[in-house]
Amino acid sequence: MTGKEARLPDSMIPEDARAVKSLDNLLDIETPGLSGQEVQVPATIASNSISYTIPVIMKVKCLNHDDKHTCEKEASFAVDLKDYPKFTEVSDFVRERILINLFKNSENTGFNHKCSLVVKDPQTTTIKRIRARPVVKNLLSKDGKFYDSMGREWKSIDIFVLQNGLATQPGKHIELTGLVLPDPRSSRITMMARHVNEAQEASADIEEMNRLAKLFENWTVEQRMDWIIKNVATYAKVVKRENVIHGALLCFFSPLYLNFNGEKIKGWMKIVIIGDSTAGKSKTVRTVINELFGLGQIISGEMASMAGLAAANMQASSGQWMIEYGPFVLMDAKLLAVDGAHKVSASDWAAIGEAERDGILRVTKAGKAEANARTRLILIYNPVTEDRRFTRAMDTFRRGAQAIETVMDATSIARTDLAIFVNASDVTPEDIHIVHKGTTDPELQCLTSLCRHVWTGKYETIFEDKALEKILSEATRIQKKYYLTRIPLASPDIDKKLARLSASLAALTCSFSSDWSTLTVKQEHVDYVVNLLESEYENAGLGSLAMDDRQEVTPDEAATLIQNMQTALGQKALDDKVIHEMINWISGKEKFTREDMMHKFRLSDKEQLRPLVHQMKEDGLLKQGNRGFTATLKLTKLSKVIGDKNNAS
Incomplete structure (x- = not known):
């Protein structure tokens, strides 16, 4: 059955008589008693879409010409919104049977059971089927399943939506308004959404940003960073983990793109934090994501390996392919931290390897698709034994930098902007077991607005001439000093790594114009990140390893x-x-x-x-x-x- 495309009049989309019920979590639509109710709920698009042509308005004609048979002979009919999903994944013959049955079961149609009905001149609309997930910040694993901080399982749900011009881009946060229904194919709970709106992300508070800029006005970059690191350490209640805080914050504040040395380059970063268990790595990053900023997402390595970090193919009964994307894509232009990254399979890391470089995840099997994956990454590792069955203490390595070889290959190491090494022996029991008396300055909360502004990308980044010259000269020196073929942290593109780190530091320390439209990277930003990088790599023995190799x-x-x-x-x-x-x-x-x-x-x-x-x-x-x-x-x-x-x- 074919027909012309119709723009469905609002009058033919019946509004539920009851008030729209607001829900906080997509999984709440499974609450008993909600079926048939109109709800509004936030969600994250987790897949590409499959489109279906749906009959919505048509004429129905009776072909029973018996003289004794009386009926209306011909009438118009509109399909109810709740019945739209019934027309997906079915043949034209079955579709017409469904229509006729719906019409016969409708009241006051003027037809009866003796009528022989056919459908004429159907007008159609298009609906899409997508897979969506709840919007969450923190995921934990238990018994092979994954839960948010409230104990709710994190899983995907199929949703049907009216075609309304909104691009169903994976990772986009949306607000769904529609009817809760059973899926006609699987009987699982789904939604037929009449409205899909892009969720309004919380915007940066300019007043808060101005307060922070005023506080920093007469301070050097080093003084600003001392204030930031001290306050974040106090907030997270961690000791002697300043390097972890540095790494996490620099990743958060990395711009999406940079114009560097006459070339547009990626600005989003990958930071690796590797070290002993229970050494404060995860606690620090979780606190920054879940409590301080409330931005980005942190997942466990088990979750990434089981649910798929990148993407998975699913085929509908119609033969069409749907790609369900993992957290790596869903956090496009945001930030993803993987706690226990050594538990992610090598095949999963291989799947995202090219996307780390150019920001596009390409699915080349069965259902071919592309999706943006310009994702800031914080990967938290424990070093592992040779068979990868057990974790290994940092003190068992001749040089701390060798730990990264146990969890990453040379290509992945080369794509790392900064590696942070954490040794449990750096902190004594006396350091840990203390009363935390310090309080944070109120302006610390202003960093959240600053980070939101950085993520918008609504500014131009400029490298001062002295900053550019310093980056290029330091890149040459650092590559000569630290380059090691098997641990290529100081890879030939170290100039671009220094550019990303310096731009991130400039953003973190408020090096913006008064109207926040220009971010200026100065030599003092370069000097700071060079000192940070060299301190970290010297302490880890990378310089000694490189010298031995030469x-x-x-x-x-x-x-x-x-x-x-x-x-x-x-x-x-x-x-x-x-x-x-x-x-x-x-x-x-x-x-x-x-x-x-x-x-x-x-x-x-x-x-x-x-x-x-x-x-x-x-x-x-x-x-x-x-x-x-x-x-x-x-x-x-x-x-x-x-x-x-x-x-x-």
């Missing part, structure tokens, strides 16, 4: 490295000639797996292969990726020393 391996160092391997093997030590052969074999391989190494040299798994690989990684001879191991430059140099020694003998 230096030539001497015969004495070669002997020490080989002795380290033999010591790790203990009673299962190998002949030195076998060790030499193994090193030469590895240096000649582009990539190899555990199985390759075990079978090549007839090693036992637990007693030889595992301790040997662990020691070689500790000494910087191997780097691990998603699909095996590769030799480091240091191993290649070691192989050369062994070769020279063998040739000399």
Whole structure:
């Protein structure tokens, strides 16, 4: 059955006689007794949409021409809003049967059971089916399910909406007004929404921003940051975690885009916080998201792995594909923190790898689609053992920076703007068990309005000439000092990382014009972030690791490295000639797996292969990726020393 598209008159969209009931959470539509009621509720669009053409106004004609049969013969009929979902996922034949049954069951139609009815001249409208989720800030896992801070399960619901010109963009916060109904296909509770409006996000309070600017007026960048960090630490009740606060705040205040050195670049950042359990990492970030700002979302690593961080395909019975997006897309242009990011699967991280770079998530399987994913990321990790089954203490690493290798491959590390390393031994029991007496300044709450303004993007970012020159000169120096192929935090695009960090710091410290239309990045902002980055990377030993990698391996160092391997093997030590052969074999391989190494040299798994690989990684001879191991430059140099020694003998 086909028909012409009709703009449905408001008179044909019957308003419920009862008052519209306001709900706080989308899942509240499942409350018993709400079916058939008109409600208004906030939601987040979690998928693309599937469109359906729905008959709404038509003529119905009786074809029973028996002389004894009397009826109206022909009449007009309008489908009730509550019946629209019945016409989705059905054939034209079934659709016409549904229409006729609806008409026969309607009162005062002038037809009867002896009528033989057909539908003529249907006028249609379009409705969309989307998948929506509740709007939440904080998600926790329990027994394989996920709940918000109020204990309500976080799940998606199919919603039908009238086509009204509003783009159904994943991640968009909307307000739905319509009828609560059972889904005719699944009998689950759904909604037929007559109105879909874009939710009004809380806007920045200019008066609060001006108060903060007035407070900072005669302060240096360092003085402003001291005030901010001290107040946030007091608010979160954490001690000696200033580096975590720095990382979280810089991520929050990163602009979406920047014009840097004649090029438009991404401004949103990825910050990695890695360290020991119960060391204040998660508490600090949760406090900033849930209590201080009330912006962004924090999820658990288990949730991201089970529900899908990026997207999942679903096929409707009509054959059309619906893509349900995960938190990474739903937080587009906002901020997402993943607590326990080491629990997210490698395939999930691979799925968002390109999106981290250009801000677009591309689904290329089955249902092809694209969605914006310009998501500020805070990834909270614990280092893990080689088999990823257990977490590992920071003190077990020769250098703290090596911890990041256990959870991220080199490509993911290179896409990190700043890594923060947290060691539980930095804080003593005396530091922890104290009475928190401090109070925060009232102006601290003004940071929320400032952050909202940064997220709007309604300003121009300018780098002063001295700031640009400083970024480029420092980028050259930092890359030379800290670049390490297996831990490429100081990757060749370090200039853009410094630009993002400096612009974020400028926003955080109110470096705006008086009308808030221009953000100016100055040399003092660059100086501050360079000192922060160098302090963090020096403390983590990244500079020492990079220096070791650049230096030539001497015969004495070669002997020490080989002795380290033999010591790790203990009673299962190998002949030195076998060790030499193994090193030469590895240096000649582009990539190899555990199985390759075990079978090549007839090693036992637990007693030889595992301790040997662990020691070689500790000494910087191997780097691990998603699909095996590769030799480091240091191993290649070691192989050369062994070769020279063998040739000399």
